[in-house]
Amino acid sequence: MKTYLPYYFRRIGIAFVFVAIILSCIANVNDFLEGFHSGSSRALQQRNGTYVKEEPVGYHVISAELGKTLTWVSLSFSFAGFLLYMFSKEEVEDEFIERLRYMSLAKSLLITWVVTSALLIIHGELQLEGFYILQFQLFLYVVIYNYYKKWKFMVA
């Protein structure tokens, strides 16, 4: 697989993915607080033997509109980060690394198809939306590539 970008773009890619993770956490802060509150209060009530099912509190630390925007920005950062990582060179780029890239790409494509098809068969409808399938494939590529590079063909 042809790589077009210099090595330092790899670090920028990793930074982008971290930004995406942080933005994604912020975008879902309402759900997180909701889950944390209901979980902790249920545990406390169960301990005291006074369990009463509560209505959801409905946290609104950020608005739904902002949450949606942040999700898209996070997804964009994630795509950009993974693509930068994918298309930037290694410190020493050679034919072996190129082969690892091809292998990782083929395997990530295959696994994505298998997982997507399995979800479709099991649930009867697609559980992953288009962009999330692409993101999953990019994520898989990075994981498989690093597994090959650092574990399967590890330098002793």
Added chain:
Amino acid sequence: MKNTLKVERAKKNITQADLAKLIHVSRQTIHAIEAGKYVPSTVLALKIAHIFETSIQDVFELEESDWKK
């Protein structure tokens, strides 16, 4: 395909890192070739043979199983 890369390196007293630097590849590539996990291209094999001042056949040798593929 088996190879005598490790033996040739020992004869010349060079490390994997030295060899990698000489033929412009990563140390990982040399390790993978030595371990038989990767079969190099003709160009890379020629470079390796050139560094060890020998022929490709002296470094790389086909095995019985290679004919069955």
